Each structure stands twice: as C-alpha cells, then as structure tokens.
Amino acid sequence: MGMIRWIRRNLVVIAGLLTLAYMILPNLVVMAFSFNRPKGRFNYSWQEFSLDAWKDPCGVADMCESLSLSLQLAAWATVGAVVLGTMIAFALVRYRFRARGAINSLIFLPMAMPEVVMAASLLTLFLNMGIELGFWTVLIAHIMFCLSFVVTAVKARIMSMDPRLEEAARDLYAGPTQTFLRVTLPIAAPGIAAGGLLAFALSFDDFIITNFNAGSTVTFPMFVWGSAQRGTPVQINVIGTAMFVLAVLVVMAGQIITNRRKKTATA
Amino acid sequence: MTDKTAHTGKNTGGDVRLTGISKTYGSFTAVHPLDLTVPQGSFFALLGASGCGKTTTLRMIAGLEDPSTGTVFLGDKDVTDLPPYKRPVNTVFQSYALFPHMDITENIAFGLRRRGIKSVKKQVDDMLELVQLGDKARHKPHQLSGGQQQRVAVARALINHPQVLLLDEPLGALDLKLRRQMQLELKRIQTEVGITFVHVTHDQEEAMTMADQVAVMNGGRVEQLGAPADLYENPQTTFVANFLGTSNLIEAEVVETGTDVVVTAGGGKLRVPGDRCTSAVRQGGKVLVGVRPEKISLAHADDAGKIADGRNRVTGRIADSSFIGVSTQYVVNSPAGAELQVYEQNIERDTRLVPGAEVVLHWNPAHTFGLDAAQDIDAGVETVEDAG
Amino acid sequence: MSAPTLAKEAPESVDEPILRKPSARKRLVPYWLLLPGIIWLLVFFALPLVYQASTSVQTGSLEKGFEVTWHFQTYWDAFTEYWPQFVRSLLYAGTATLLCLLLGYPLAYLIAFKAGRWRNLLLVLVIAPFFTSFLIRTLAWKTILADDSVVVDVLNTLHVLDVTSWIGWTEGDRVLATPMAVVCGLTYNFLPFMILPLYTSLERIDGRLHEAARDLYASPATTFRKVTFPLSMPGVVSGTLLTFIPASGDYVNAELLGSTDTKMVGNVIQSQFLRVLDYPTAAALSFILMAIVLAMVTVYIRRAGTEDLV
Numbered sequence: 001m002g003m004i005r006w007i008r009r010n011l012v013v014i015a016g017l018l019t020l021a022y023m024i025l026p027n028l029v030v031m032a033f034s035f036n037r038p039k040g041r042f043n044y045s046w047q048e049f050s051l052d053a054w055k056d057p058c059g060v061a062d063m064c065e066s067l068s069l070s071l072q073l074a075a076w077a078t079v080g081a082v083v084l085g086t087m088i089a090f091a092l093v094r095y096r097f098r099a100r101g102a103i104n105s106l107i108f109l110p111m112a113m114p115e116v117v118m119a120a121s122l123l124t125l126f127l128n129m130g131i132e133l134g135f136w137t138v139l140i141a142h143i144m145f146c147l148s149f150v151v152t153a154v155k156a157r158i159m160s161m162d163p164r165l166e167e168a169a170r171d172l173y174a175g176p177t178q179t180f181l182r183v184t185l186p187i188a189a190p191g192i193a194a195g196g197l198l199a200f201a202l203s204f205d206d207f208i209i210t211n212f213n214a215g216s217t218v219t220f221p222m223f224v225w226g227s228a229q230r231g232t233p234v235q236i237n238v239i240g241t242a243m244f245v246l247a248v249l250v251v252m253a254g255q256i257i258t259n260r261r262k263k264t265a266t267a
Numbered sequence: 268m269t270d271k272t273a274h275t276g277k278n279t280g281g282d283v284r285l286t287g288i289s290k291t292y293g294s295f296t297a298v299h300p301l302d303l304t305v306p307q308g309s310f311f312a313l314l315g316a317s318g319c320g321k322t323t324t325l326r327m328i329a330g331l332e333d334p335s336t337g338t339v340f341l342g343d344k345d346v347t348d349l350p351p352y353k354r355p356v357n358t359v360f361q362s363y364a365l366f367p368h369m370d371i372t373e374n375i376a377f378g379l380r381r382r383g384i385k386s387v388k389k390q391v392d393d394m395l396e397l398v399q400l401g402d403k404a405r406h407k408p409h410q411l412s413g414g415q416q417q418r419v420a421v422a423r424a425l426i427n428h429p430q431v432l433l434l435d436e437p438l439g440a441l442d443l444k445l446r447r448q449m450q451l452e453l454k455r456i457q458t459e460v461g462i463t464f465v466h467v468t469h470d471q472e473e474a475m476t477m478a479d480q481v482a483v484m485n486g487g488r489v490e491q492l493g494a495p496a497d498l499y500e501n502p503q504t505t506f507v508a509n510f511l512g513t514s515n516l517i518e519a520e521v522v523e524t525g526t527d528v529v530v531t532a533g534g535g536k537l538r539v540p541g542d543r544c545t546s547a548v549r550q551g552g553k554v555l556v557g558v559r560p561e562k563i564s565l566a567h568a569d570d571a572g573k574i575a576d577g578r579n580r581v582t583g584r585i586a587d588s589s590f591i592g593v594s595t596q597y598v599v600n601s602p603a604g605a606e607l608q609v610y611e612q613n614i615e616r617d618t619r620l621v622p623g624a625e626v627v628l629h630w631n632p633a634h635t636f637g638l639d640a641a642q643d644i645d646a647g648v649e650t651v652e653d654a655g
Numbered sequence: 656m657s658a659p660t661l662a663k664e665a666p667e668s669v670d671e672p673i674l675r676k677p678s679a680r681k682r683l684v685p686y687w688l689l690l691p692g693i694i695w696l697l698v699f700f701a702l703p704l705v706y707q708a709s710t711s712v713q714t715g716s717l718e719k720g721f722e723v724t725w726h727f728q729t730y731w732d733a734f735t736e737y738w739p740q741f742v743r744s745l746l747y748a749g750t751a752t753l754l755c756l757l758l759g760y761p762l763a764y765l766i767a768f769k770a771g772r773w774r775n776l777l778l779v780l781v782i783a784p785f786f787t788s789f790l791i792r793t794l795a796w797k798t799i800l801a802d803d804s805v806v807v808d809v810l811n812t813l814h815v816l817d818v819t820s821w822i823g824w825t826e827g828d829r830v831l832a833t834p835m836a837v838v839c840g841l842t843y844n845f846l847p848f849m850i851l852p853l854y855t856s857l858e859r860i861d862g863r864l865h866e867a868a869r870d871l872y873a874s875p876a877t878t879f880r881k882v883t884f885p886l887s888m889p890g891v892v893s894g895t896l897l898t899f900i901p902a903s904g905d906y907v908n909a910e911l912l913g914s915t916d917t918k919m920v921g922n923v924i925q926s927q928f929l930r931v932l933d934y935p936t937a938a939a940l941s942f943i944l945m946a947i948v949l950a951m952v953t954v955y956i957r958r959a960g961t962e963d964l965v
Contacts, residue, residue: 012764016762106693111900116941
C-alpha cells in the first residue's frame with residue numbers, strides 16, 4: 001500500500017523523469033555506439049568495443065570538410081541574422097510607424113510555415129533566377145529563417161528594458177552613439193546573445209532547407225543524411241558525442257562561474 | 268507676469284525661465300501654455316496629483332520631451348532646441364534608472380567620462396562621501412537598498428555640477444520613515460552645494476518641508492505659486508485649499524461688504540477679512556468661506572457664554588472623534604456645513620466632547636478666507652481611488 | 656487673425672504658437688532600421704512564395720521548359736493522387752503533438768515547481784541533446800527500435816505490440832518501419848519545442864496561487880484544472896504550434912524510421928522537387944500543405960484566444 005501511495009504522490013516527478021529519459025536515451029546510444037566496431041557498413045547493432053573511431057575522427061572521406069563548412073555557415077548566418085534581426089527588434093519596440101501589423105506578420109510567418117514549404121519555394125526562386133546553388137544560396141536561406149527567431153529573442157529583452165536608463169544616459173551627456181554603445185547595447189546583450197545562440201544552433205543543425213538549396217555543397221547534416229543511405233561511419237557518433245559533451249561542459253562551466261560571481265558579489 | 272527676482276536685485280544668470288511652454292499629445296494637452304521662473308539657488312517644488320503635467324514640465328526642462336510651444340531659458344540662454352546631453356541640467360529619475368551593468372563608481376563617473384574627463388577618481392570619492400556611500404564604491408546597483416540607490420542617483424547627477432538639478436519623484440519608492448530622513452538629507456545637500464533644485468512630487472508634506480517655492484499644478488495648469496506657508500495660509504482656489512492639508516469650505520451668502528465681509532451660512536453670521544477674498548464680492552452673491560481645522564477651537568454648548576466676542580461661531584454636533592496622540596480630530600455636523608473637521612491639541616481634554624455632544628466651533632475671523640463660489644468645492648480632495 | 660495684442664503676460668494670447676514637430680530625419684529612423692531585414696524577408700521569403708504560386712499553375716516539361724497556363728487542374732490532380740500522404744502527415748503530426756504535450760507537461764511542471772536546486776541541471780539536460788545533430792539522434796532510434804532490441808522485447812512481453820498492431824500502428828512484432836516508429840521519432844525530435852514554452856509560462860505562475868487554491872477548498876486535481884492549466888495556456892498554445900507546424904512538413908523521420916507505407920507529404924514534395932523534377936506538382940503540393948497548416952493554425956489561435964504567441 002505504501003508503495004502505491006508513494007507513486008501516487010510523486011506521479012509528476014516520475015512522469016517527468018521518464019520523459020527526460022526518453023529525451024536523453026538517443027544521446028546515450030550515440031555515445032555508446034561511438035565505441036563500436038560495426039561488422040557491415042551500418043553502425044546500428046553492437047559488435048565489440050573499440051577506440052578506433054575516437055583515434056581517427058576525421059578518418060572518413062569528406063566528413064570533417066562538411067563539418068567545417070557547417071560551422072562556417074552557422075557563424076556567418078548568425079552574424080547576418082543577429083545584425084538584421086536586432087535592427088528590426090529595435091525598430092519594432094522603440095518606434096511607431098506605418099505598416100506595423102504587416103511587418104509583424106512578415107516576421108511571424110516564417111516561424112508558422114512548414115520548413116519544406118520555405119525550402120521548396122526558395123528553390124523555385126533560385127531556379128527561376130538562374131542562380132547557381134551552393135554556399136551562398138544556403139547562407140541566404142539560413143539568414144532568412146534564423147531572422148525571425150532573433151527578432152523574437154531580442155524584442156523580448158528590449159521590451160523588458162527600462163527606457164529611463166537611456167534617458168538617464170542622454171541626461172548625463174551621452175550623445176545618441178554613446179548612449180547606444182554604453183547603455184543600450186550592454187543591457188540588450190543577453191537577448192542578442194540568446195538570439196545568436198539560437199540562430200547558430202538552428203543553422204548548424206538545419207537539414208530540410210539546406211538539402212533543397214545546397215546544390216552539390218555538402219553540410220554536416222547532409223553528410224549524415226547521405227551516410228544513412230550509403231553506410232554510417234562510427235565517426236559520426238564520435239562527432240555527435242564530442243559536441244554533446246562539449247556543450248554540457250561549457251554550460252556547466254558557465255553555471256559555476258556565475259555562481260562564484262554571485263557569491264563574491266554578495267560577500 | 269513680472270519677473271519677481273528682478274526687483275530683489277539678485278543675480279538672475281542661473282534662473283530657469285519657461286515662457287509659454289506647453290505639451291500636447293495628439294488631442295490630449297498634458298501641459299497648457301505656462302510661464303514659470305525658478306530663481307537661481309532655490310529649492311523649487313512642482314506639486315500635483317498624477318497626470319497633472321508636473322513630470323512633463325520637468326522633462327521639458329531636461330530636454331527629454333520636446334515642448335509643443337514655448338521656450339526654455341537657462342539664464343539668458345535659449346536651450347529649447349538643445350538635446351538633453353548638451354544641457355547643463357541633470358535629473359534624478361523616478362526609481363533612479365541606475366545602470367544595472369555598471370558598479371556604483373562607474374555609474375557616478377558616467378557623466379564626467381562622457382564629457383571626456385579622464386581623472387575622475389577624486390571627484391567620485393568626494394561625491395561618495397557627500398552621500399555617505401564610500402564603502403559601496405564597487406557594488407552593483409541591485410546590491411544596494413532603496414535609500415542607497417536613491418543617494419547614488421543624486422550623486423550621479425550632482426557630480427556634473429549642473430546649473431539645475433531636476434528630481435522626478437525621487438522619494439516615491441521609499442517607505443515613510445526613510446522618506447522623511449531623505450527629505451532632510453536632500454535639503455542638506457542642496458544647502459551645501461547651492462544648486463537650483465526642481466523637485467516633482469505628489470506629496471504635499473514633502474513639497475512643504477523641502478521647498479522654498481511651490482507651484483501647485485492641476486490639469487496641466489499652475490493653480491498657484493508661492494512659499495509653502497503662503498500657499499497654506501492663503502489658498503487661492505479650492506484645489507489648493509483641499510490638496511494642501513485640509514480645509515473646511517462652507518457655502519455662504521454675502522450680506523455686507525467692506526473691510527470685513529459678513530456672510531450667512533446655516534443661519535449664523537461669519538466674518539471674512541475683505542483682503543482675504545480671492546474674487547470680487549457683492550451683496551447677495553455666493554462665496555466659499557474656508558478655515559483650516561487646527562485654527563478652530565471647540566467648546567461644549569454649555570460653555571457657549573464663555574467664548575470671547577468677535578469670534579466666528581458655528582454650532583453643531585460631534586459626529587465622530589479620533590484620538591491621534593498629539594491631537595484629537597473631530598468631525599462635526601452643523602447647519603452651516605456637514606463634516607467639518609476640527610483638530611484640537613491634547614492640552615486639557617474636555618471629557619464631555621464625545622460623539623453626540625452639542626458643541627460650538629469658534630475661531631478668529633482673521634483666519635478665515637473667501638474663495639470664488641463658482642469652483643468645485645471638492646476639487647483636490649483625496650479620495651480612496653486616488654490613494655490607491 | 657486679429658491684430659497683434661499688446662498683452663504680454665498671458666501666454667494664451669500668443670498668436671499662432673509655433674508647433675514643433677519631430678524632424679524628418681528622426682521620423683525615418685525606424686524605416687532605416689527595418690529596411691535591410693525586411694527586404695531580406697521580402698526577397699527570400701515572400702517573393703519565393705509568389706514564384707512558387709506561379710510555378711504551380713505552369714505546364715510543360717524539363718526539356719521544353721515550363722510556362723504559365725493557369726492550369727489549376729494540377730492542384731486537383733496532386734490532391735487526389737497524394738491525399739493519403741496528406742492525411743498521414745496531419746495524423747502523424749497531430750498524434751506527435753498530443754504525445755509531446757502529454758509527455759512534456761509533467762517534465763515542464765517538474766522543472767518549474769518541484770526541481771528546487773536541480774532546476775538548472777534539468778534545463779541543461781532538456782537542451783543538451785540539441786547539440787548533437789538531430790539526424791544522428793534520429794538514426795539512434797534505428798538501434799533502439801531494432802527488431803531484437805530490449806525496448807521491442809519489453810513491449811512484446813507486455814503485449815503492447817498486440818494492441819498497436821491491431822489498430823495498425825505496428826506490424827507483428829516489428830516497430831521499425833511502422834507508423835509508430837515515425838510518430839515516436841517525431842515526438843522525440845520536437846519535444847524540446849513543447850517543453851521550453853511550457854516551462855516558460857509555468858515558471859511565471861506564482862506558487863502562492865496553488866496555496867490560495869488549496870486554501871479555497873480545491874483538491875490538487877481541481878487546482879491543476881482550474882488554476883495551473885489555464886494559466887499555462889500561452890505555453891500550451893505556442894508549444895503545440897512549434898511542434899505541429901514543423902512536424903507536419905517533416906520528411907526526415909518518415910524516411911529514416913518508416914517504410915514506403917509511412918510516407919508523409921514532405922517526402923512527396925522532396926522527391927517531386929529533387930528527383931522527379933515535376934515542379935508544378937511539387938509546388939501545388941507545397942501550397943496545399945501551407946494552406947492547410949495556416950488554416951488550422953489560424954482557427955486554433957482564434958479558439959485558444961491567445962494573441963501574444965511570439
């Protein structure tokens with residue numbers, strides 16, 4: 001009886017943790033199979049433990065090239081989307097102007113559109129215009145779909161910012177440029193950083209839009225997609241695991257640093 | 268409007284002069300065209316309820332709001348079209364607007380640095396000392412209490428030696444006790460540095476304790492301007508009479524004019540000094556007769572004969588009394604007016620003065636004032652909704 | 656107007672006060688800020704839709720070229736030929752969205768109200784999987800749901816697969832290459848998009864509201880139904896949209912985890928565009944999908960009554 005009551009009382013916790021397990025399980029499988037030595041071309045069933053892939057992560061043809069291409073793409077897409085998106089966010093929060101509703105819809109729509117629709121229509125445009133598919137068409141597409149997410153993130157931050165802070169700066173002899181650089185930008189920075197991180201993640205992991213508009217350029221997700229057809233090298237799991245571990249470590253380090261800063265600040 | 272300071276022969280180089288200044292937003296007029304002169308070195312208060320235009324006026328002086336019409340002069344210089352960062356004016360903002368990403372030192376040094384001054388340490392240290400926050404130099408704003416943040420905001424503005432310091436409800440976020448303390452503190456700082464302070468507040472007690480001159484604003488207009496005691500003793504409108512402290516206003520009819528105006532109210536006769544009537548009185552006309560609650564003495568009806576001759580008298584019945592400590596406050600209903608307020612000092616308490624008792628209110632006619640009866644008798648009375 | 660008045664003291668008598676208006680330069684600032692980004696969206700988001708609309712009513716062939724003939728028949732043909740894929744897309748995406756809500760809500764609730772000092776760690780664990788490419792993670796489900804895997808064994812022993820086979824979600828004792836595998840993959844892929852908005856709106860709820868509800872005679876279940884859930888509605892709405900919209904157009908899960916019988920409309924669009932090269936049909940399909948999704952989203956937002964989604 002006590003057991004049943006305990007389960008009933010902690011139902012939410014149990015259900016929540018089960019969901020978490022469901023979300024983490026594939027990562028654990030990816031990690032485990034990075035130490036596998038598969039028999040055939042595919043790395044789906046466990047054979048024996050091996051460190052081969054970890055010793056030679058770039059041992060597969062074209063994989064590391066595609067990885068580096070994806071990182072570059074993500075970096076440029078982030079820069080582009082952050083610059084354009086931050087400008088829009090400022091205009092939307094700080095100014096009154098005509099066609100506000102139309103502009104809001106134009107920003108909302110890309111987020112409310114199945115990716116495959118955007119991918120297909122963008123391809124139609126490039127084909128009609130006779131533009132050669134490749135790095136640049138992918139970059140254009142990535143900036144396009146990351147833009148809305150950056151606007152949303154930055155807008156939220158600017159809206160929560162006290163407009164009196166900028167007035168105070170102007171009152172204290174800071175001209176428009178100085179006010180922006182010394183006060184507005186530093187305070188909006190967390191929102192811009194959040195938008196930028198999101199843009200980077202979205203761009204780096206994008207497959208559908210990229211697949212339509214990349215031509216013969218191969219990004220990392222496209223490489224993985226291709227290998228699912230031809231044969232999955234263990235190195236894919238190595239890269240996936242390394243990035244997962246790296247991300248967790250970075251987040252945890254950040255957490256420790258902020259905790260320590262808080263402690264010294266209150267001391 | 269004549270320039271009063273010109274007569275006193277004081278240096279007017281640092282006066283703030285607003286001429287015909289107004290602000291409209293679409294069809295809404297926040298500030299009607301007004302003229303105002305704030306003499307150099309004075310502590311000037313703009314007093315009024317929220318939405319009366321006092322903050323808008325302040326922001327037009329700061330340059331944070333562009334006036335729709337009119338001109339702002341600092342001394343003889345027209346600064347109307349100067350942006351805030353080019354005006355020798357600084358502001359202490361409501362809820363302080365301290366930069367959250369900078370420590371206290373950087374906050375205070377902000378204005379100096381923007382003007383290209385490199386060695387700020389000495390001045391910042393002096394300022395921190397003036398506001399008694401020397402030990403908090405490297406703290407972030409959110410680590411300070413409300414009172415400390417308020418002092419940082421003052422220091423951040425004062426370090427620039429502005430010609431005028433503007434304070435926008437600077438004590439609004441503090442609790443009552445701290446407020447009283449900071450009022451004295453601000454007054455001390457103002458006397459010490461000698462800079463003109465323009466202080467916006469909705470708290471009439473705050474305005475009266477701190478300011479040399481108070482402008483009472485209502486509905487985008489200045490109702491009355493003067494020294495606190497003058498405003499209190501000689502209100503010109505029902506708004507000022509009710510907003511500054513409490514007034515008993517009685518509707519009366521004029522029966523006799525002259526040096527003393529005689530009026531009737533509720534069957535009794537009252538005298539008002541002719542020079543304390545704001546509008547022209549004529550026989551048979553209406554007038555609002557006012558008297559402050561603390562000027563009134565209270566006598567039990569049995570002792571009516573002992574009251575000296577020549578005093579204004581009103582008979583009534585005590586409806587309510589509350590013991591405050593230093594005084595007892597009575598509410599008296601009379602034929603002349605309902606709910607008259609009387610504050611009696613607790614010197615010798617008459618135990619017969621309890622609710623239900625018949626009483627006579629009497630006061631020196633010199634303390635009576637007369638107001639134009641065409642006004643709303645309840646203008647400026649604080650209601651429950653206002654207080655919330 | 657009347658002759659200039661001599662009275663200087665009354666400000667009201669100043670003739671025709673000069674009204675100051677913000678300068679033209681100041682008024683143009685928002686437009687300059689908007690310009691680059693909006694042009695980008697117009698050229699690379701809106702204009703392509705126009706091109707696609709035009710393509711969908713063209714006829715011709717790859718060799719001879721295509722031209723606009725206002726051939727609306729393509730829409731009807733595309734729909735009649737591929738309606739099973741449309742139904743499947745909406746069914747799979749709808750089921751996955753529902754599952755995401757059912758699975759995600761407890762976790763979001765746990766993080767928002769019960770996690771205490773573990774809150775940040777749990778949030779990291781929700782977001783961390785993102786950092787491994789979703790294709791790699793989806794491939795991992797091939798291992799997890801393989802015919803001889805532990806998961807399938809357990810489901811078999813518990814006779815779960817008998818039930819799911821009976822309603823057609825699985826086939827015999829197989830999970831991989833069945834609708835269930837695809838829905839499972841979709842649910843997995845879009846769970847974080849459900850949990851994060853849910854968490855954001857749950858976290859804003861004042862914990863004292865729960866105490867107040869309990870103080871006012873509400874049982875835990877009633878408290879949830881009458882207080883917590885209604886207050887989390889903004890999160891529910893944006894979470895379901897963020898899950899349903901991408902899921903309805905997805906073709907990765909159907910391709911990697913499904914079979915030819917589980918193809919969704921995304922798969923058709925992809926193959927028509929990239930392999931068959933029948934552009935008009937592909938464009939028409941993509942427009943039908945867009946119209947269905949936008950219509951559903953609009954109705955849903957109206958019904959849910961939440962305006963502030965983004």
